Amino acid sequence: GAVVSQHPSWVICKSGTSVKIECRSLDFQATTMFWYRQFPKQSLMLMATSNEGSKATYEQGVEKDKFLINHASLTLSTLTVTSAHPEDSSFYICSARVPGNNEQFFGPGTRLTVL
């Protein structure tokens, strides 16, 4: 089946620093990847849709300058949390869509803690 990985699985950083999270589709090419944020005991909130070779589409209320998304290849999308603050602490999950299929395959998530 389609496998999506994320790296790192957890990260702790100081306030004001930037953190990059990678999302990779391991055995298929994903023209579209998605980034979600999940607060404790809550559902997933779609942050942005990442299309290979073009700018990401951000959901309303998500700061594009704060959460930089790059989808430089068909197997890799990155999310950079710039100038992180404690309120950015969350569980970030990516997913990738198999071409020709509307199902999404999810990565294992990255837990970000900003001190």
Added chain:
Amino acid sequence: GNSVTQMEGPVTLSEEAFLTINCTYTATGYPSLFWYVQYPGEGLQLLLKATKADDKGSNKGFEATYRKETTSFHLEKGSVQVSDSAVYFCALTPYNNNDMRFGAGTRLTVKP
């Protein structure tokens, strides 16, 4: 717009009890419907799906039937196990785009 409403938990059951988690949806056209499971500290895993009316998705003893007349996709399992303890999310994608919408999630705890 497209949305999913699922039964809020938490749900606590004894081992071998019958499980139902209700899910209803609002969507135009014919969406695909999904159930995902999230174990503690992990990402989402697809549990089952259905892509058209009257389809039944099933996996690991779990079942859900796509009911267009009631716009529902209730999750059921006849006999739950302690290992089924997790959070369950109902989700949909409209047939014509990628936009996946999730329900709030239902936390299930199964006690021995």
